[in-house]
Amino acid sequence: MYKQELTIIVQSIIASNTADQYAAAAKTLSDFYKKINSITFSQDNEKAVKGGVALSSLGAADCVDDYLRTVFFIKGIYKALTQLCHDFPDRSINVLYAGCGPYATLMLPLLPLFNKERINAVLIDINAISIASVQQLVTLIGLDEYQIQLLEADAITYTSPENFSIDLAVSETMDYALTKEPQVAIVQNIAAQLPAHGILIPKEIRVDLMYTFFDQEPYLKNAVTEVEGYKTLQPYPHSVFVNRLFTINKELFSKTTPVYKLESDFYKLPDNFSNHPDVCVFTEIKIFDDVELKTAESYITNPYCVVSLYSLINNSALQLVYDFSAIPKWSYNLKNE
Ligand SMILES: C[S@@+](CC[C@H](N)C(=O)[O-])C[C@H]1O[C@@H](n2cnc3c(N)ncnc32)[C@H](O)[C@@H]1O
Incomplete structure (x- = not known):
């Protein structure tokens, strides 16, 4: 026993x-x-x-x-x-x-x-x-x-x-x-x-859109040897928070009709992005009360790069789409106004 x-x-x-x-x-x-x-x-x-x-x-x-x-x-x-x-x-x-x-x-x-x-x-x-x-x-x-x-x-x-x-x-x-x-x-x-x-x-589960330099952001590669709290992690200083895309919580799914896709609003693409060339998704988790897992404190809160802004230069706005009808994946739609 x-x-x-x-x-x-x-x-x-x-x-x-x-x-x-x-x-x-x-x-x-x-x-x-x-x-x-x-x-x-x-x-x-x-x-x-x-x-x-x-x-x-x-x-x-x-x-x-x-x-x-x-x-x-x-x-x-x-x-x-x-x-x-x-x-x-x-x-x-x-x-x-x-x-x-x-x-x-x-x-x-x-x-x-x-x-x-x-x-x-x-x-x-x-x-x-x-x-x-x-x-x-x-x-x-x-x-x-x-x-x-x-x-x-x-x-x-x-x-x-x-x-x-x-x-x-x-x-x-x-x-x-x-x-x-x-x-x-x-x-x-x-x-x-x-x-x-x-x-x-x-x-x-808070899902945020950021423009940043993905390679410079903290990213947890070994959860046993790199145990650091968010206060000691060094986020890339020139990242730009664009918006909270979704919050996955009880309220989001209280409706009876199931959905299999979440679509964000359209966001204007920046004209100058040399300091923050990547479109990234950041996830933070409020577990309960004041207990939270911040960026890169866990494998499950590592950031994710969706696309480089350099490949979107002929467009003016971007929408992110999270599709979980099969294996969950991120994609995007573009607008040119
Ligand atoms: C990330 S592991 C976590 C295991 C454990 N809960 C922990 O926290 O250490 C996820 C577990 O969920 C199970 N799982 C994933 N999808 C599931 C589903 N649709 N129904 C039941 N179990 C599922 C997997 O088989 C796996 O054991």
């Missing part, structure tokens, strides 16, 4: 508040999973779904090593669960974790901090090996007494039963600039099922 060891690790994650502490606490969690896991994960079981590609079980396991991501999500989810337990003191809190991966990294470590009657969790993954792995971990860690239901299902189409009103939905199924993975399609499906008080994590 590893419950006590995991409790100490998650407490150190929640207490951490410097880059060194984040890195040390995340490493302990990663080492813990690697020590107790006995399943060999494959990198050949990626799955294409309607809104993107679900990572292989190996790729999903490796997410634990995106250190700031792991620490900040666990901190944010802990805050959300604590708030819900406070708001609803007389009943258990229904949690849907969509895309739990083989370690259920963002939920299993937190369970020992709550009384087993307080949390009622449904954990979904499209990958059967991930579900088998989480089942094994639940037993090994000693969490069998908790109300945990494990489901092999597609979170883009999953409908929760009527007797399971979701208090907290968690999904981290995204890559940088929302490319490749199906985060937005999953959020669209789950947001429509949340009651008014239901919390979605991440609470907001």
Whole structure:
């Protein structure tokens, strides 16, 4: 039984508040999973779904090593669960974790901090090996007494039963600039099922248009050795913030008719852009409350270059289009007035 060891690790994650502490606490969690896991994960079981590609079980396991991501999500989810337990003191809190991966990294470590009657969790993954792995971990860690239901299902189409009103939905199924993975399609499906008080994590994914020098912007290449908070990262000084394109949150998808494409307004192209020649998408994540992942703090908040302004010189305005009907991708439309 590893419950006590995991409790100490998650407490150190929640207490951490410097880059060194984040890195040390995340490493302990990663080492813990690697020590107790006995399943060999494959990198050949990626799955294409309607809104993107679900990572292989190996790729999903490796997410634990995106250190700031792991620490900040666990901190944010802990805050959300604590708030819900406070708001609803007389009943258990229904949690849907969509895309739990083989370690259920963002939920299993937190369970020992709550009384087993307080949390009622449904954990979904499209990958059967991930579900088998989480089942094994639940037993090994000693969490069998908790109300945990494990489901092999597609979170883009999953409908929760009527007797399971979701208090907290968690999904981290995204890559940088929302490319490749199906985060937005999953959020669209789950947001429509949340009651008014239901919390979605991440609470907001902010997608911004910037003109900048892409190669000069911070870009996380090794999340284990480059653990730096945004206060110490050096953004390119001549970048130009153009506008917030979209905010992916519960409200965006509260409508009943699903969409598969998001289109921005048209933005005037700059006449002089030698200092900021690239059209880029920046993503920041508000996980919950004051817990945020800023640019390049995680692989999933790395910036993305859509096109060079040098190739648009005969045009006057640009619109960005995010299409998540299949593997999510960015494109653009141009206007010449
Ligand atoms: C980026 S990994 C994250 C794993 C884990 N939640 C973590 O934070 O470390 C995303 C996981 O979501 C799963 N996934 C992706 N799309 C899915 C879908 N449509 N339905 C269910 N699971 C999905 C993948 O199989 C993968 O295990």
